[in-house]
Amino acid sequence: MAAHPKETPSATGPQRPVSLWRNRDYLLLWLGQAVSSLGTSCTQFAFPLLIVELTHSIAAAGLAYSLGQLPYVLLSLPAGALVDRWPRKRVMLLCTFCLMVCVAGIPLALFLTSGPLRLLLLYALAFSLGAISLFDELVQLAARAWMVPKGQIPTAIAQNELIVGSCGLVGPALGSWLFSITRLLPFVTDALSSLILLCSLLCIRSPMQDERRTQRHHLLVEVREGLSWLWSQKVVRSILLISSYVNLAITASVLLVLAIVQQQHIPPVLYGLIVAVGGVGNLLGSLLCPLLQRRIRFGRALGYALLVFVVLWPLYGFITMPLLLGAVFAGIALCDSIRAVFMDSYRFAVVPDALQGRINSVYRLILFSVLTIGSSALGLSLERLGILPTVGIIWSGLLLITGFLFLDRHMQQATFPQN
Structure with missing residues (x-):
């Protein structure tokens, strides 16, 4: 079996974990993903703008977004099984190259194109980017879980969340600035x-x-495993x-803030600040x-985290002041x-290395x-029922789920594996 880089041998005692800041391969992956994530956030911001500029249609931009998400529903289960079969480093290299080409x-x-053919090609690229990103995310998650000791997984996940949060703050501004120079620059x-x-x-x-x-089995057998x-x-x-439900609640949180902003005629600048404050909350968490x-x-x-959720959530039904709305949004x-960090850390720590791709693919399929x-249902609820009933439904x-978590003995006794 290949030597594992997560730990260094000790001449007189048991192996000791290497600090993440001294783990060369982990740092190469982490820093490379940080740069790539910033570039991805530019594309995610600029691509809908490009579609709208070409078609003058929000619906066309929405279709492009849906095509990018469709592979996560259609291909997650077979993608997870294939990622567990294939050499991770080769898959990451191939996915990164293909994303660059797309x-x-x-x-x-x-x-090179114009008219309907141009739009069809952009739609095809949107679907391709979604499909390749699915494989890339699954293999990156599995590789990161392998590179660090189980006791350091929460720190590694938190560092990845810092990248995601920072790109969420910087990426739209950078993408907007690059797009204003020329629409191809992002x-x-x-x-x-x-x-x-x-x-x-x-x-x-x-x-x-x-x-x-x-020895390998049929793909369906491995998915079933x-x-x-x-x-x-x-x-x-x-x-x-x-x-999955809490992620739906976070989507509802964004839509509720947008609905409150429109209902109270809050200026767009303040709406941008509210969203930015939410990004700061993510970084602090x-x-x-x-x-x-x-x-x-x-x-x-x-x-405790979900309990704070339960306490803060009903405030969306009554708050109208931008400052308080930003505070609630940041707290949530x-x-x-x-x-997210606690849940992901536990999942990566307990899932066997050979099953990481398949379990992560099930997670993405459900999510x-x-x-x-749920997003469609939320939009319909806000339009037909209004803000307060929608808040009550999600609450x-x-x-x-909070009551279940506190009452379930297995959840209360669960601890992080340390080795």
Whole structure:
């Protein structure tokens, strides 16, 4: 079996974990992903603007977004099984290269085509980017979980959340500025960021996975193997379901803030500040997670985070002042960041390395299915019922899952594996 880079041998005693800041391969992956994530956020911001500019249609931009999300619903389960079969480093290199080619294809599509053919090609690129991103995310998650000791996984997840939160703050502003210079510049920037990640991956020495078995079964058998393991793990199964509902609540939070802003005629500048404050809340939550993980048991910390959710959520039904609205939005974002880091850390720590792709694919299948259906239902509820009834509906679900978490013995006793 290949040597594992997570720990260094000691001449006189047991192996000791290497600090994340001294883990060369982890840092190469983390820094490369940080640059690439910033480029991706530019594309995510600029691509809908490009579609609207070409078509003068919000519906066309919405279709492009849906096509980018569709692979997560259609391909998650087989993608997870394939990621567990294939060499992770090769898959990451191939995905990064393909993402770079697809993003670079957006400017080429504008230069080489026109009319309906141009739009069809952009739609095809949107679907392709979604499909490749699915494989890329699954293999990156599994590789990161392998590179660090189980006791350091919460810190690694928190550091990744810092990247996501920072890109969420900086990416739209950078993408907007680049788009104002020329509409092709955000995509060129993203392609260059993928090139940097590609170079970073080439410098990584480890295989990013344990030695795999040579015998393989039918793809459906391997998918069923992952589902069977998940069904046997009560805590992980509960985490997946709770996480899916809370992510839907976060989507509802964004839509509720937008609805309140429109109803109260709050200026767009203040709306932007409210969203930015939410990003700050995410960053603070990520910074707090390693400290909390050392002091509070997993189940209790998760319960406390959801309890704050339950306390803050009803305020959306009554708040009209921008300052208070921003404070509630930031508080919910902070608790959600803590919740996400704790849940993801536990899941990565307990899932066997050979099943990481399949379990993460089930998570994405459930999450995106819930978001696809739930987002439409939320919009319909806000339009037909109004803000207060929608707040009550979501709050009822939060009460149920929080009560379940505090009453369930397995969730309360769950702790992070340390090795």
